[in-house]
Amino acid sequence: MIPYGRQTIDETDIDEVVKALKGAWITQGPSIEKFERHLAEYCGCKYAVAVSSGTSALHLACLAAGLRRGDEAITTPITFVGTANAIIYTGAKPVFADIDYNTVNINTNQIKKKIGKKTKAILPVHFAGLPCDMQEIANIAKKSRLIIIEDACHALGSEYKHGSKWVKVGSCMHSDMAVFSFHPVKSITTGEGGAVLTNRRDLYKKLLMLRHHGITKNSSQFSNRNSHSKGPWYYEMLDLGFNYRITDFQSALGISQLRKLDKFVERRREIVSIYSKELSGDDKLIMSEKPSHVKSSCHIYYIRIKDISNRKKIFNKLLKAGIGVQVHYIPVHLQPYYKENFKCREGSNPYAEQYYRETITLPLFPDMTDTEVKRVIKVLKKIL
């Protein structure tokens, strides 16, 4: 079975993890800050806070943004449930804005329509690695004084054009925070892991504290100015935080993986260009135009079946042939939990629902060989 995605771990990765395990720290060691520094540098952002998963990163970003009961945050239905769940964890309500049928990213006109008095944040998702229209989203957010949290879990290594310059997703040039995941199917892995990036020092400090139970040892943050707070043992819990820390040996793996990120992305792009070349013009598939001002990290490669009544049959035949296809994603607003608790209903995001009926994700990962890519194409063409 060719999986739809998988990690690439080599001997240097293993050596780095072993080194970290043999060191004095296995939880809160020096690799964490180093990983954060390298990640921030790679993206062209000031601060990075590494945490235990992409989901915990989203949760902390929502908390740092000040989301709470009574607030609303706008996101896309075509994402992993974790994006919208993070909004709910804070007590706020997720509101879904439909996708653009061509890019599958959140439609900026739909965002405008969903903004109300309670709206506090927008969470765009760079679906499959394709950057959203961040300049337009930043314009919208500025007008309504909203916070932007990019769910960039698909998009480590993606870039978009700003003027004549290319900027990396994660630079936070047009957002307050950006979130990454280091789950094994993503651009790089730390096993489980994630990070929040930001250029704002206030958010950075909040994120650090929330990652560690809401505790600070930084005397400039203390609320108690009495003399007993002068001892070196002293700490204060200023907010209700969590244990969302990442470990030192995971960070050691992250540092090692980050060195190979550009190679991974390059190989992903190569595979996608083979798929696109071989499948473009197939009259059984819906082709979408890719915008020219973006470079995708190519997190996933999906095809869209014109005759939706055939999607399931095609999917099953591919599985049977040993091709680990997937569907990304069942629209979040159609999940029973969302229907029950947020009165979400079928038909409310027609383009997302249409895309869902058409889509199949094909295997794509850096270690995939040309032979495997060709096998997928050959089998698919026969089945179509």
Ligand SMILES: *Cc1c(COP(=O)(O)O)cnc(C)c1O
């Ligand atoms: C993977 C992913 C997440 C969650 O990340 P975890 O590290 O698995 O918690 C959230 N959003 C999107 C879009 C993702 O792809």
